[in-house]
Amino acid sequence: MLFNTVQFFLFIAAVLVLFYASPRGFRKYILLVASYVFYGTWNWHFIPLLLTLTVVDYTAGRLIEKSDPRRRKLFLILSLGVNLGFLGFFKYYNFLASNVSLLAGKPSTWLALNVILPLGISFHTFQSMSYIVDVYRGEQEAILDPVDYALFICFFPQLVAGPIVRAREFFKDLLHWQPPTADDISRGIFQMTIGLAKKMAFADQFAKIANLYFGNVAAHPGGAAAWSGVFSFGMQIYFDFAGYTDMAIGMAKLLGFHFPENFRRPYLACSITDFWHRWHMSLSRWLRDYLYIPLGGNRHGRVSTYRNLMLTMLLGGLWHGASWNFVIWGGYHGALLAIERLIGRFRRQPVRWTVASWLFTFALALVGWVFFRAEDLHQSRQVLGQMFGNWHGHTLLTRWHTGLALLALAVAAIEEKFDWFEHLMTWPLAVRAVTLALIFFVIEVFGVTDVAIPFVYFQF
Amino acid sequence: MQPDSSSAFDSPAAPTGSGLRAFREAALLLILALAALLVLDGLVFRIGPYKKLLEPDSTAGQFELVLRREQEAQREYGDNLVATFGDSRMSYYPREAAKVEPQTGYYLRQAGLAGTNARVWYYMLRDLDPTASRYRAIVLAVNDFDDEDQAYQDADDLRVVHYAAAHLRLSDIPELVLSFPSWTSRWEALRSALLKGYAYQADIQEFLDNPPKRRAYVQLANGGYPHWTWDFVDSTKTLEGLAIDWSTFKVTFPPNATPDQIDTITNFLARRPAPQTGTMAAFRRHWMGKIIDRYRNSRTKVIFIRLPRGAVVRPDNLVKKQSATIRDFARLPNVLLANEHAFEELEHPELFKDGLHMNDKGNTRFSVLLSQEVARLLGPPAPNWQALPDHPRDK
Structure with a gap:
């Protein structure tokens, strides 16, 4: 179900x-x-x-x-x-x-x-x-x-x-x-609807392209096809998992339970460290409290800290699935976290959000998704080879897919800057109803209904 | 804190006044949101401009083009118009049929669409002929006057919500939805009839991909569609060499048969009989019955014709048909049945391009035979009829 x-x-x-x-x-x-x-x-x-x-x-x-x-x-x-x-x-x-x-x-x-x-x-x-x-x-x-x-x-x-x-x-x-308050119920309804929109109108639309690409990489040669296929998977996995989580949190609210936040606009992160503070936060927290800190955390010197980071991320990768691809994905992120930590030692201030740092972090995350999505190591190499070794080919993204991604980016940026969801919850009922109707409308027009695409994280 | 052995669920109920208020507010929020969604959907897709931007080659776009073309034809052709309905097999050439018009006095107009059935024809007719008085006759083309259930059921064909999307009214929804036999189809029909954005999804997404290109194509189609369809020439391919052993359903395909020919011969012509459930009879009674009811007290006759059955004729004894709805309709005063054998001379492999459709030669001959058969059934045209020899379409 x-x-x-x-x-x-x-x-x-x-x-x-x-x-x-x-x-x-x-x-x-x-x-x-x-x-x-x-x-x-x-x-x-x-x-x-x-x-x-x-x-x-x-x-x-x-x-x-x-x-x-x-x-x-x-x-x-x-x-x-x-x-x-x-x-x-x-x-x-x-x-x-x-x-x-x-x-x-x-x-x-x-x-x-x-x-x-x-x-x-x-x-x-x-x-x-x-x-x-x-x-x-x-x-x-x-x-x-x-x-x-x-x-x-x-x-x-x-x-x-x-x-x-x-x-x-x-x-x-x-x-x-305690019975949910009116605010809880309103938030619950909104979170369920937003989650549904993320899944049906965004994740599943991008899933079609990602599946097309990863289903037959050889049929879509060139860097443009590879980047668009990987970008689509990046969109799919975020909207899919965040959509599921929003629905879970919303449902729980309707029943009087309060689940922790699991995603906080991870693709707006300006570093991989920042990314992991925003992506699958409940897992990150679990890994920190039950693995990283028991391993020693950062209490026993630099080398031991890097080792613990790497071990935590390797096991975190393996938690996702039993394949070398997931181990490499975890190791890749562990290595990036360690490098950022090393670089951070020479910086006086934390990384500031700039368009360049954001784009660079997003690109790094996309490269990691190759290992996450590819069937095996051979396909990972094949895709990476296309991404970095071949600048020809055609993008698989249509214009409206690009528009959909830009719409998502705009909504996320406004939320990041102005916290529109919190403001919305204080607005009059009629305004909230119209906003809810607009989200329903997005599902109506863009929601994929012709094929059932399972949630990505159900396989884990 | 030492946890209690019982959870808060076990404690006496808290005052529920605020809880009830919260739920009332939530219910109001949802009701208002759904109402706003219906208004938004209506503004964009029901009364808004989107209808004019539909992809001309899509099901909904084709429906609109045919409807507009035939509405214009009503103004151009005068009093002795005959509208014909059918699926892609009703592929006669109106220009050829028009050549017979000086002898018959009737203009035949093609209002059918590929992949449609009586449910779509009903909604088309409702807008094409709102007063049920604009045609001398309505011709409905079927593959058999008896009812034969096939593996693919017309009753479960959801394309109607795409074809007629722009013309379905809120009051149509209960009847339309309940006319589908399965709950899955009913849900699909309900969703698409209520919220047209679902029915137009693919169309909208394609439009958003390149709006200027769509606008240009719509403009082109609106200008040229009557001429394209009037001048349409079908394929000259044939099925010569086709043979079917009906005892084993073994097919001898024509030499150099194309995949499309093999597919249509296998799936439609040489199909094995399906269990007879009465679904087709019920579907015909309902939707053809509704069309007949529209013309009950009108001068317009409803004519049923049996289409040429195929390049090779399926033996009648393959299926024991349990009813004949159309023959039953013939007892009604304004319903006429064409000669069942009128088009049998067309049932030859050299006149078919695939397992379902006639080719150019077949369509040409069918056009003349159809006009003559309709004229025979209707008798002489109205006394005030005057030929329109200089009509632009006749050139």
Whole structure:
């Protein structure tokens, strides 16, 4: 059930009606059942897996809290082991198996298994692990009610692609739930609509070009085609993921929950460091708190800082998918972050926003997307070869695609400078209604409805 | 903070007055936004200028061009006009039909469009002949007077919302939507009929790609369309050499058959029978019935003709047809059925360019036969009729 389908809107409407029409005591059960139904519509076979992880981590949380320090560590390791074990098996087994097979001189499929990746496993295992680590660190009390914990893991707005919500944020809303205010509801409606527009009118339009290009790179030779194909993917992945996140945050608001911001106009960043402060912020925060800082962060000298940065980004890359392309993508960003940090040591002031720094950062991000989108390393090399070695060919972007990108840029720039969304929320109802109608109109005229293009991050 | 064993959901309900106000405001916001969207869509696509900018080669653009051309023809041709409707197989040449006009007294005008069916013809006729009095006859071309369900159902053909997009009224929506058998199609139809931007999406995107080019082409098409269609000459390709073994559906294709010929022969002519569900009969009863109803108390006759069935004729015994809606219509006072065998002489491979359509030679002969058959059915023209020998279209 994709977020941009009629079925989903009927589902969310039914959930909202049931949720608010029910006595308070039933509401979390309604959310829990709705979340399992939502997950089950994808593949109900994986519900037992979700339940297993829920039971394991709920129990581990309770045991960690009650136990002495030595046993606490044991339960922590056991819980993390189970989470990483499931994640490792479902997501990385075939990747490891193919590499071992190749090293052994066998065909890559020698040890392969027909493993189906459970939807959202990367997200909900990270969320589980953060809870367990927080309980172990004493930053979060163990949750007593298993229903509360189950809801934390499977809450449908963010179950399959985040944002990765921290336990304390989620339980603050759940345990002290208050009905959404008029402002929450208005924001929720706007965020859902803006998310839908990002997905249908922007991401899916650019996805058509990106798919055309990456589906057959050889058929579109030349630098212009390559840059336009990669640019299209850059647009697709941002609007797709940010659109999903906006919808998730909006839906949560309608249900009285407050998710953290996940994107803050990343393509307006003036450095890669700035980019990562704006892109998939909930993952960046997770990686910082549960990987980079535990590795030592920047506390043990320059070399160790660069190593930790690189390791964090390499693992962050691998989190996205089991392939060398993602490892390289992570390493590429790790290297850029390290270089910026190194250069920063010689600068007195932080990087200032200029058109040049913005364009340069955007171009660097686009180069990284080549590894993210390409089928394999061979295709990555092929695309990069075209981008930097061949200035001929024709762009795949039509004029109106360029217009769409410029429109997005203008909206983002105005938001960056004037925070128009916050102003809009204070305007009279009629003005907000007309603005909402304009967003609906953009979906009506540009929204892709002839093909169903899945959300990119659903595969992770 | 030690978490409570129960969440806030378990605590007594908080006062809900402010909550209700919040939801009322949200409902009002959504209602106003949807109303504003309808107004915006209406301003741009219903009463706005966009209709005049439609891509002339698109379904909606073709509909507009034919409608305009035939509205002008009504002014030019006088009292004995006959409008013909059909899909791409109704491909006679009006210029050839006009040559017979001195003998028959009737002008045949082509108001059909490729890929259309009775649902589109109804909406076309409604705007083409709002008083149901402008034509001596309406000719509806069908492939069979009996009802045969095929794998592809006219009832589920969503192209109507594209063809007739500019002419669908809000009051049409319930009937149009419910006339589609599947819920998916109903949803598509509802969305496109309510918000025309959906129906025009591809057109708008293409327009935005190069607005000056579109404007120039629209201007060109508006000026030249009547002449282009009048002077149109079809392909001279034939299907000579085509044979079909109907017991096995094995096709012997003509030597050097093109992919298009192979495709149309395989998918349309040599198609295997589909289960007979009565869907076609229901569709015809509804939409052809509506056309007939429009002319119930009018001087205009509704004539059904059976088109030439193909380069090779499918045997009748392939399908046991369960109904014959059009034969049933013939009992009504203003409905006439053409001689079912009137065009059988055209059912030869040398007169067809592919598995569906006649070629230049076939169309030329069909034009004359059609005019003669319509004239035979209608009898002598109106007493006040006068030939228009110097009409520019006749040259």
